[in-house]
Amino acid sequence: DVKVTQSSRYLVKRTGEKVFLECVQDMDHENMFWYRQDPGLGLRLIYFSYDVKMKEKGDIPEGYSVSREKKERFSLILESASTNQTSMYLCASSYIPPVQYFGAGTRLSVL
Amino acid sequence: GQQLNQSPQSMFIQEGEDVSMNCTSSSIFNTWLWYKQDPGEGPVLLIALYKAGELTSNGRLTAQFGITRKDSFLNISASIPSDVGIYFCAGSQHPQGAQKLVFGQGTRLTINP
Numbered sequence: 001d002v003k004v005t006q007s008s009r010y011l012v013k014r015t016g017e018k019v020f021l022e023c024v025q026d027m028d029h030e031n032m033f034w035y036r037q038d039p040g041l042g043l044r045l046i047y048f049s050y051d052v053k054m055k056e057k058g059d060i061p062e063g064y065s066v067s068r069e070k071k072e073r074f075s076l077i078l079e080s081a082s083t084n085q086t087s088m089y090l091c092a093s094s095y096i097p098p099v100q101y102f103g104a105g106t107r108l109s110v111l
Numbered sequence: 112g113q114q115l116n117q118s119p120q121s122m123f124i125q126e127g128e129d130v131s132m133n134c135t136s137s138s139i140f141n142t143w144l145w146y147k148q149d150p151g152e153g154p155v156l157l158i159a160l161y162k163a164g165e166l167t168s169n170g171r172l173t174a175q176f177g178i179t180r181k182d183s184f185l186n187i188s189a190s191i192p193s194d195v196g197i198y199f200c201a202g203s204q205h206p207q208g209a210q211k212l213v214f215g216q217g218t219r220l221t222i223n224p
């Protein structure tokens with residue numbers, strides 16, 4: 001079974017903090033993705049990576065950066081968290097395109 | 112970004128009823144996927160469709176890839192309480208459009224016992 005693990009299920013951070021969301025997949029997948037999910041807006045792609053050290057902007061990259069130093073790990077970084085980044089964050093990975101497998105999500109609250 | 116038109120947005124049904132939902136687009140897609148998301152969890156893949164006209168079943172779930180490649184539907188027969196959740200369609204234009212998926216806004220299914 002494909003396993004995509006997000007390090008935290010719930011996070012509470014303060015405005016201005018630097019926040020790291022970690023995602024690990026155990027299936028040697030080439031492609032990894034970060035989405036945010038908000039009520040009424042569906043899933044929106046923030047960044048994706050198709051190889052180690054490679055990254056591409058999605059639809060809403062502003063305020064975020066990513067890091068992929070190892071194939072199995074894809075990190076989402078909020079350089080200076082703001083209240084409008086309170087959301088559910090979902091990580092996904094894929095090998096045989098385009099099917100993506102999702103983690104359980106991290107619910108982030110920025111106060 | 113691009114989004115698929117998914118309807119209905121929500122459904123309130125009695126246990127045992129059949130359910131039908133669909134996704135449409137003005138663009139052609141080469142793959143259609145259907146996911147289910149339980150409260151507080153990530154989406155889980157239900158069915159993947161790779162060919163226009165394809166009809167695929169997974170237990171009580173049946174999905175079809177529209178002939179025009181611009182739509183797809185999902186049917187659930189004889190609904191049970193564990194079917195509650197949000198159902199998402201997703202389309203891919205792969206090999207064009209890299210690996211990205213385009214998502215519908217979801218159909219929230221509520222079942223009255």
